[in-house]
Amino acid sequence: MFQIEFDTNTVVGIDLGTTNSLVAHMSATQPEVILGADGDKLVPSVVSLTPAGEIIVGNEARRELIDHPDCTIYSVKRLMGRGVGDVQQELKLFPFRIAEDSESVIRVRLGEKTFTPPEISAFILRQLKKNAEAALGERATKAVITVPAYFNDAQRQATRDAGRIAGLEVLRLVNEPTAAALAYGLDKRKEGIIAVYDLGGGTFDISILKLQEGIFEVLATNGDTHLGGDDIDNRLLHIALEDIQSEWTEDISHIGEAVQTLRRDVIKAKEALSFQPTAQIEFEWRGKSYHREITRELFENLIRDIVDRTLGPCRNCMKDAGVTPEQIDEVVMVGGSTRIPLVRSAVEVLFRARPHTELNPDEVVALGAAVQAGILAGTVENQLLLDVTPLSLGIETYGGVVSKIIHRNSTIPASASESFTTGVDGQTNVLIHVVQGERELAKDCRSLARFDLKDIAPMPAGMARIEVRFLIDANGILNVTARDARTGKEHSVEVTPSHGLTLEQVEAMYEASIEHAEEDLQTAQVAQARVDADAILLAIEKAKRNDAYRELDDNERRQIEDAVRGLQSVYHGEDHHLIREKIDALNDVTHHLAENMMNTAVSSALKGTKI
Amino acid sequence: MTRDYFEFLELPRNLDIDPKDLEQRFYAFSRKHHPDVHARKSAEDRAQAEEAAAILNDAYRTLRDPIKRAQYLLKLEGFDIGEQGTKDVPPELLEEVFELNEAIEESGKGEALEPFRVRFAGMQGEIDTELQHKFAEWDRARDRAILAAIRGLLNRRKYITNLIAQTNVPD
Numbered sequence: 001m002f003q004i005e006f007d008t009n010t011v012v013g014i015d016l017g018t019t020n021s022l023v024a025h026m027s028a029t030q031p032e033v034i035l036g037a038d039g040d041k042l043v044p045s046v047v048s049l050t051p052a053g054e055i056i057v058g059n060e061a062r063r064e065l066i067d068h069p070d071c072t073i074y075s076v077k078r079l080m081g082r083g084v085g086d087v088q089q090e091l092k093l094f095p096f097r098i099a100e101d102s103e104s105v106i107r108v109r110l111g112e113k114t115f116t117p118p119e120i121s122a123f124i125l126r127q128l129k130k131n132a133e134a135a136l137g138e139r140a141t142k143a144v145i146t147v148p149a150y151f152n153d154a155q156r157q158a159t160r161d162a163g164r165i166a167g168l169e170v171l172r173l174v175n176e177p178t179a180a181a182l183a184y185g186l187d188k189r190k191e192g193i194i195a196v197y198d199l200g201g202g203t204f205d206i207s208i209l210k211l212q213e214g215i216f217e218v219l220a221t222n223g224d225t226h227l228g229g230d231d232i233d234n235r236l237l238h239i240a241l242e243d244i245q246s247e248w249t250e251d252i253s254h255i256g257e258a259v260q261t262l263r264r265d266v267i268k269a270k271e272a273l274s275f276q277p278t279a280q281i282e283f284e285w286r287g288k289s290y291h292r293e294i295t296r297e298l299f300e301n302l303i304r305d306i307v308d309r310t311l312g313p314c315r316n317c318m319k320d321a322g323v324t325p326e327q328i329d330e331v332v333m334v335g336g337s338t339r340i341p342l343v344r345s346a347v348e349v350l351f352r353a354r355p356h357t358e359l360n361p362d363e364v365v366a367l368g369a370a371v372q373a374g375i376l377a378g379t380v381e382n383q384l385l386l387d388v389t390p391l392s393l394g395i396e397t398y399g400g401v402v403s404k405i406i407h408r409n410s411t412i413p414a415s416a417s418e419s420f421t422t423g424v425d426g427q428t429n430v431l432i433h434v435v436q437g438e439r440e441l442a443k444d445c446r447s448l449a450r451f452d453l454k455d456i457a458p459m460p461a462g463m464a465r466i467e468v469r470f471l472i473d474a475n476g477i478l479n480v481t482a483r484d485a486r487t488g489k490e491h492s493v494e495v496t497p498s499h500g501l502t503l504e505q506v507e508a509m510y511e512a513s514i515e516h517a518e519e520d521l522q523t524a525q526v527a528q529a530r531v532d533a534d535a536i537l538l539a540i541e542k543a544k545r546n547d548a549y550r551e552l553d554d555n556e557r558r559q560i561e562d563a564v565r566g567l568q569s570v571y572h573g574e575d576h577h578l579i580r581e582k583i584d585a586l587n588d589v590t591h592h593l594a595e596n597m598m599n600t601a602v603s604s605a606l607k608g609t610k611i
Numbered sequence: 612m613t614r615d616y617f618e619f620l621e622l623p624r625n626l627d628i629d630p631k632d633l634e635q636r637f638y639a640f641s642r643k644h645h646p647d648v649h650a651r652k653s654a655e656d657r658a659q660a661e662e663a664a665a666i667l668n669d670a671y672r673t674l675r676d677p678i679k680r681a682q683y684l685l686k687l688e689g690f691d692i693g694e695q696g697t698k699d700v701p702p703e704l705l706e707e708v709f710e711l712n713e714a715i716e717e718s719g720k721g722e723a724l725e726p727f728r729v730r731f732a733g734m735q736g737e738i739d740t741e742l743q744h745k746f747a748e749w750d751r752a753r754d755r756a757i758l759a760a761i762r763g764l765l766n767r768r769k770y771i772t773n774l775i776a777q778t779n780v781p782d
Contacts, residue, residue: 171650215638376650384645410672413646413665473661474646 011142011171011377012132013369015179016121016159018077018228019201019336021045022366023128025136026379031183031370033363036131042362043131047123048072049110057127066264069095069256071111075230078202079106079117080162081155083499090226093234095256104499118501119509121162126513129168143168144373146365147476148203149175150223150390152436153448154499156477161501165509171376173475176200177207178387179368180334181216183359185383192329193219195317197347197355198365199310200335202228206314208321208328214382219321220409221390222313227306229337235302236266236294240281244290258285273299274339300342307346314350320409331355334364386411389472396433396442405470408438415471419485426458432468434478447498451480454492466491522574529579533567536583540564540590548596559589615687616670624688626681626746626761628674637671678768681742681761688755690762704770707731711774724778731775738768 013024013031020042024033033041038059048061049071056064064072078090084102091098097109107114125145132140145168147159156173163170177196184194191212198205205223209216240262241253252258265283272279273296283290318325333355337343347355359367374380388409394402395418405416420430430453437445456464465485472478482491501509540560543549549557567582617624620636642648644667649660674680711727742764749757 172647212638215641217638372647375647378651384642384647386641386645411668413661414668414672415662415665416669471661471665474664 010138010140011144011373012129012140013179013366013371013373014125014128014143014145015176015366015369016077016124016145016147016162017045017200017365018075018203018230019045020362021124021128022363023132024363024366024370025132026370026374026377031367031374033366034132034135036127037134043124043127044074045077045124046072046074047076047110047120049113051111055123057123065260066257068111069260070097070109073108073110073120075202076108076117076120078226078230079108080121081117081152081158081499082106086499094230095259104497105501116501116509118158118162118506119165119513121159122165122509122513125162125166125168129166141167141169142171142373144172144174144369144376145170146176146179146369147173148198148200148223148225149177149205149207149221149387150203150225151175151476152225152391152446153476153478154446154497155225156475157497157500160475160477161506161509164506165513167510167513170475172372173477174369174372174385175205175207175218175221175387175390175476176365177205177221177332177334178209178216178218178385179366179372180332180359180364181207181209181211181368182371182383182385183364183368184330184332184356185211185216190330193321193323193327194330194332195314195328195351195353196332196334197310197314197338198223198334199337199343200228201337202226202230204228204310204313206310206317208317208323215384215386217386217411218388218409219323220317221388222317222320223390224309224313227309228335231306232270232303232337232340233263233267235306236270236281236299237263239302240266240283240290240292243292244283247290248288252285261285269294270299271339274341296341303340303342307340307342310343311346311350325350325352328353332364333357334361336362387474387476388412389414389476391436391446392438393448393470393472393478394435394437394442394445396435400442402435402437402440402442402445406472410472412472412476413474415469417467417469420453420464420466420468421462422456422459422464423461425461427461427464428456428458429454430456430464430466434470434480448478449495449497449500451482452494452496453482454494468493522576525576526574526579529576529583530571533571533579533583536586537564537567540586543590543593543597546597546600548593548600551596551600552593556589556592560586560593563589616666616673616683617687619666619670620674622674624684625750626677626684627743627750628680630675633671633675637667637675640667677742677746678765681746681765685758685762685765688758690758704767704774708774711777715777728775728778731771731778735768735771735775738764738771742768 015022022033022041022043024031035041036043036058040059043058044062046058046061046065048056048064048068050056061072065074075094078094079087079096083104084098084106087106090096099107099109099114101107105116107116108120129140143163145159145163147156159173160170177198180196180198181194194209194211196207203223203225204227205221207221208219210219245251262283265281269279269281273294278293278295281292281294328351331347331351331353333347338361344355371380372385375383389406389412390408392404392408393406394404397403405418406414420432422430432451432453433442434448434451435442435445436448439445453466466482467485468480468482470478470480480493482493483489484491563586567586570578570582620640644660644663646657646660646664649657673683714723714727742761745757745761745764
């Protein structure tokens with residue numbers, strides 16, 4: 001029968017954020033965030049390639065943003081599952097270096113190398129995995145990873161691919177606001193309607209849920225995958241750059257290091273403004289300095305339209321959920337940007353309820369992911385999440401018009417079946433273009449993939465009948481299967497994702513990452529063996545000047561000389577086993593020498609002592 | 612073939628359904644079928660759960676909405692609920708439609724169309740009340756003539772919904 005391997009202790013919950021990422025797990029009683037080696041809960045979602053070709057992640061990488069901006073990347077989540085054409089707007093504001101050879105999948109340049117966004121996210125995931133393994137003392141190979149609720153199919157697939165590349169089996173992708181509701185729901189088994197307002201570094205989500213007897217039923221979700229704290233930072237950055245240009249008569253906006261330093265300084269001011277009425281932007285660059293006081297009033301005027309942009313999706317979400325503000329019992333705030341007083345007051349006014357802020361808005365999503373991990377592992381009972389698909393799924397029909405087959409806010413898994421036939425005599429394949437979005441025309445929606453129904457037996461037009469089943473699974477990812485309605489046989493479908501990696505590419509990246517890991521290990525072992533070789537060679541060099549060496553016979557001295565040459569001959573090789581072997585050989589022939597030296601040391605010590 | 616939505620939720624083919632009862636069934640069956648509950652099983656079992664949960668969700672989505680529920684039942688009972696009949700103006704609405712078209716041509720938008728909107732919404736309300744009666748009748752008598760009447764009402768309703776959409780011209 002089936003041998004099912006499932007260690008209940010190893011499912012971790014991961015919040016793979018735009019700005020920061022966290023890993024959490026279910027302890028005996030509650031979800032807990034796991035600390036990194038540096039004692040920090042938050043791992044900045046920053047990846048840097050060192051001159052030595054080593055990848056560093058988190059706080060360490062963040063320091064490189066200033067010194068090596070060309071080799072360092074942040075906010076890569078904004079690029080996940082997107083094509084070059086989609087990100088032109090981002091490129092104006094973010095220092096992403098898109099490689100020229102990018103095709104349907106973006107490649108980002110880090111120094112001399114290029115990586116896809118899932119590979120970069122995989123570096124972050126691998127760090128979190130390592131942190132979890134170090135803290136828990138066991139392997140972490142299975143994970144629940146959170147995604148913005150409004151992520152489309154391609155963005156979800158890219159996230160799952162990142163997990164795979166990092167060597168994680170992604171048991172479930174969970175929507176961030178839903179995860180937050182789970183984290184809050186744990187200690188309050190309440191019934192009612194909850195709104196989760198999630199304004200993170202790069203994305204905005206609003207979800208409305210109904211809570212009843214442990215079931216978290218998402219009624220509707222809405223959002224904007226390109227709205228967040230980064231946009232607020234850019235506003236401040238923009239005015240600071242303008243000031244500097246007029247004060248210094250120098251445009252520093254093209255100097256990566258300067259902009260990164262300034263960005264860090266404006267973020268400091270932004271964060272301070274959540275707790276005090278004024279804050280200072282203090283910036284120094286090559287002996288010049290810029291200083292400006294920002295009042296909360298100015299700040300609020302600067303960002304009001306960004307905050308307002310979150311309210312439209314909130315209203316639409318209430319409409320789709322069929323609830324009025326009065327019916328909403330609780331509002332939960334998620335994401336670092338919800339610390340901003342203006343955001344809080346806007347939410348309070350809209351929903352007419354004081355928002356919950358008991359849990360740390362940076363941690364609540366990871367905590368919820370850990371709860372979901374517990375649900376999947378069977379350690380958390382009675383709770384069940386019923387989530388929805390954020391966007392309608394449709395197929396392109398004649399004239400580029402979209403025929404919707406699964407509507408947005410449908411509970412997932414959701415499915416639809418459609419029958420396809422040929423339009424021309426003898427036609428042997430049918431191409432289905434699947435899109436996601438609410439617009440009428442396919443060109444205004446998001447292209448997901450093209451599915452090619454191949455090898456249709458040639459027959460008169462309209463005679464073939466192929467039943468295609470579209471299933472959006474519990475991760476919000478589309479699966480397509482086809483069946484010949486006449487024969488009942490499974491029909492092959494060839495998938496060309498519009499902006500994603502193929503299964504083969506993901507596997508190749510995973511293999512490469514393992515190879516690299518082995519390569520890295522190999523390099524480290526060789527380096528260590530050389531360090532040990534250096535130590536013994538140096539010791540012998542010193543010993544030769546010792547009386548004890550002279551007391552050895554010719555044969556012994558020759559053996560040592562041979563062994564030293566033996567070690568030197570393999571020293572520069574890449575085989576650490578061989579180096580170790582020669583070190584051991586050298587050790588073996590120097591036993592007598594070592595004894596002699598001990599004796600000499602003792603006798604010389606004795607010489608200076610009066611008996 | 613697979614079970615229909617009523618069978619799946621262990622319900623008789625009734626049209627008058629208590630939404631609270633339907634929700635309770637949906638939750639109970641979700642606890643049974645949702646992929647999360649089957650996460651520790653074999654890949655094959657998980658795929659089956661995914662499939663069952665998809666049908667459950669599709670069933671709930673269809674049956675919770677009275678109009679979709681009625682359309683679904685008509686189809687199950689062999690009634691053709693295609694597009695025909697919806698393009699031709701129902702005779703009793705001829706005058707209304709004529710007036711509406713005239714009003715749209717004249718002023719075209721917004722407030723001028725408000726009286727039409729109110730009138731059509733009223734008609735829709737009447738149809739909904741009538742449908743409710745027919746639903747209860749079907750549940751009692753299981754008479755196909757009632758279903759035929761329901762089909763007529765649904766077509767009329769669809770026509771009126773389209774008219775209401777036409778009155779929603781932005782200013």
